[in-house]
Amino acid sequence: MLFVAIVAQFAVGGLTLLGLRRRPANAALIGLVVLASAAAMIVAEGVGVESTPRSRVDWLPALGFNLTLELDGFAVLMSIVVLVLGFGVLLYSLAYFEHDATYARFVGLFMAFAGSMTGVVLAADLFTMFVFWELTSICSFLLIGLNDTSESARKSAVRALLTTGAGGLCLLGGVGILQTELGTTTFAELVKLQPSGALIDAAIVLVLLGAFTKSAQFPFHFWLPGAMAAPTPVSAYLHSATMVKAGIVLLARTSPAFGQSDVWRWWVIVAGITTMVIGGWRALRQTDAKLLLAHSTVSQLGLLTVLVGMGTSTALYAGVAHLLAHAVFKVALFLGVGVIDHELGTRDVTKLAAARIRLPFVTSALVASTLSMAGVIPLFGFVTKEKALVALLDAELGLAGSVALVGVVLGSVLSVAYSVRFLHALLGEVAPDGTRGDDQQNGEHHSSTLIARTLLGAPVIVAATASIVFGFAATQIGKWLVAPSTSLDVLAKSKLVLWPGVNDALIISVVVVAVGAVVGWRVPLAVSASPNSLGERMFDAIYDSILSASKKITQVSQPGSLPIYVVVTTLVVAVAALVGLLRDGMPSFDAFVTDSPLTVSVALLTAVLTVGVAVVSVRFTAAVFLGGVGYGIAVLFLMRGAPDLALTQVLVETLTIVIFLLAMRSMPRNFIPASKWPPKAVRVLVSVAVGVLLPLVALAVYSARRAPSVSDEYFTRSVDEAGGANVVNVILVDFRGFDTMGEITVLAVAALGVVNLVRVAERNRRERAS
């Protein structure tokens, strides 16, 4: 059943991309039904049941790699978040895209993405998660680049794909190490084993790299703001509420297993708080509301990383709670800004204020969600942030714990500050010129019907309402969150309250809000100095240098000239042969037998003819000499006891001469001169080197034989089994009959090629003649 929920979403995606391209709205409606029924199924199967439903598809059982899904508490919570937010965003997109030609592609990729993400959260082992993880990377790449005519969108898409893709490779390395070391990658088993050791530490680092790239943790935080090139529904869903949470899901799943390792803890805490502070600082300096939210997402992901990865039970619980809170308020914020953009045509923070006249409901929803983001009572964000502070205060992790606490407090101050900036934008004075200028330029923005505006506004308002209701119902929500967090770590049992009473955490919170408000209010609107962050510039520098290095290597290694290729290839072979000969000693010359005078004279004649092929400058003579070489070799075969070879050689050589003459009949008498490079001396030198070294190698090979030939077997079985006395013939048509069939096939394919080439040439000649 669990697989059905995933496959159905992919099926809708495929159907949209293949069959319903012209009717994307219908496809979206089918998608809505599938998302809703999948969510209903998840609730029916997973809530309040005794045993956790599992399903499994064997993939590579011999290597221990199978697709395993499990619907435990955390999976229920996360898949409901994924499916319900997906439902809301898809609903919103119906009105957002209107007549946009890319909508069909959006719906198809969106459904495929929702399916992949459901797979990530349902995965019961690291391998299954990796498979769906990569699928989300690909979908994200395609969705960021949805507007494929924009160069910057394409660039951002490539940045995101390469960053998350590299992380995915690291994760695969981690999966490999764990599978070979422990024989399992199942999360439950890993938690039970509590593995440690040097190799496990390497696996931990690889898994963390996977999680950090996906969740845009420092130093990989740069790709996420760039991903905002995607349309708003994509940004809202993938890059704030779900996909970037995949890294957090991975951390949450593996933290109970690895959380006690020092490597894990320090990496997680340092990366998390650095990300939180950098993201908050950069969010403070944005003037584009969408980018402000993008940087705030980076910052919030940092906080989640610290909470979920820190390795203490209370922090894990707080992390799960904040994960929910963040998904709810961030999706509302992104979609709300999208509505303003859609209706007013601006996302500039200095112009947002006009929205509260035109869009009062959406603006109120945005205000509520922003307050939740800042962690202001009585919203859900306050509840979870309090829990986070309590967890950090109680962590007892020594220096690491103190670093985490200080970092989170600093990051929270910045969170409040950019929230205040955003509120100021929403509630501040309407700029004197208002949005009139924009309105005139974007006249079509007024055309939104009531239905469209309802579709756009409803998900925003519902999500914002959820932030409020969850806040007041904190105790109940807290009880519901126990199942998800205990399914990760049995000890992660705690509760949420709206009003905790005056304690250390509350005092810190009050100070944070006060300081943050002053910072956000007072610090002037500092526009970001550079359009690119340091991370983006570093990424581009590495990317460009790899490209130019590969271009240089190609320029050197692939000059496009056949003579040069032959020289290089031959020299490599010659040097390899020489090294082999020098290392193992020259072959002994004892093996030679005395040749009969006839053999010597035929060989000599053939050698002279061979040299003649290269020396003569007349085409016809060269071809005849080649034929002579062939006949000479046929005679030598005959004298060595190979009559079949001699016969074949004579036939083939005759045919070759005929074909040569046919091909050359209209060509000029003499050859064109050889190219200047390589010079003749080099060509002769290379040829002589091959001519000397290769016979030596042949001699060494001959002398190296120790075992008897497999032909002894052929001799004994030839007459009885194949009914033939001529062993060469029996081998060809019986023992190795399939090889001969392959040979005949090659001959047939070559004949077809020859016929076509000649026909093309003939047709061309006739056309020119007429």
Place this chain on the structure above:
Amino acid sequence: MSLSLLVLVGVLFAVGTYLLMERSLTRVALGVGVLGNGANLLIVVAGSDSGQAPIVGRPDQLTDPLPQALVLTAIVIGFALLSFVLALAWRNWTITENDGVEDDFEDRSLVSRKEGTAKPGDAPHHEDVAR
């Protein structure tokens, strides 16, 4: 092991390699033919001793049939290859009046091309954002 045949193998390989480095497509085809002969002879010489034809029932020392079976296949495939190369040469000549092996155009242009003009880090800008 026969010394004269071994020397002949060396000559065949040397001449074949030399011809492959030429500009004229016909000469390259000749080189393919010579190299093919060299390889066939090499396998027979290094793979078996001289002797009577490998037919069951003959009284004398029989030679090893396996290299012969391999080489028989190789002769035929070498012939197919040579025919194809010659057909290419014929087509090339009839259409372009040219018997030369040209340098690969794409590769040459890559060698002579200047570095790309795109500057590192063209940032995505929100004005490009699709709607």
